[in-house]
Amino acid sequence: MNAPLIVANWKMHGTRSQCVGLARAIVRQLRKQPAPIQVVLAVPFTALASVKRILRGSRIGLAGQNCHWQESGAFTGEVSPTMLRDVGCDAVILGHSERRQIFHETDAVIAKKVDAALGSELKVILCVGETLAHRRQGRIAQVITRQLRIALKGVGKSAIDKIEIAYEPVWAIGTGHNAVPLQIAQVHRRIRQVLMTLFGKAAGSRIRILYGGSVKPENAAPLATTAEVGGVLVGGASLKADSFLSIAHCFNGN
């Protein structure tokens, strides 16, 4: 089984020097307490190259928070998967609910990005999740199944080792209201079923499924002992080395 994956999503926070300082603190503290976990930092585009220099020689991965689906072209303001590779990224977050909601990314657009990222040898951390309205309407399974089926349509079995799924209920992101382990386990089991239908039982059961949404040091321990949870995607609490690492260390025993 894969080691738990702990992803920091710094979103649009931090100048280069702030990001470098935070990355340095995380590298230093993880070195002192080596743990059987994988850590990836998803940092703002402008800080990727500087943070990469700090991560050299460590086992911490680097990720972009978005990318375009074309390699190059007249797409003002966009960044391509090749550019992310070039600057030292191993992975990219795609389909984050902030991209879906604020920037109106559709499942079809996310599918194109997934294919392009995999084609550039980037790992994909694909976010899926329902809104509060979906949950109230009892449509969680329907929404998540659609998001997965469309985004992963072009993905062959040989690429599944490059896919991580993050279940991020929209109502839990940045709100302080995290989903409880029972709710998470139910949705993760549904996601697992969909993955096994798409890729077959063996391959579908290998893909890691993370949880994200108001993960904090105070609520991380029960998530770490929930069998269905393969790691976490942490936003706000990843902006301080201490809180990020205390979340990460909850997953040491898994």
Ligand code: PGA
């Ligand atoms: P949050 O963000 O931990 O601040 O809720 C999680 C995310 O958006 O990935």
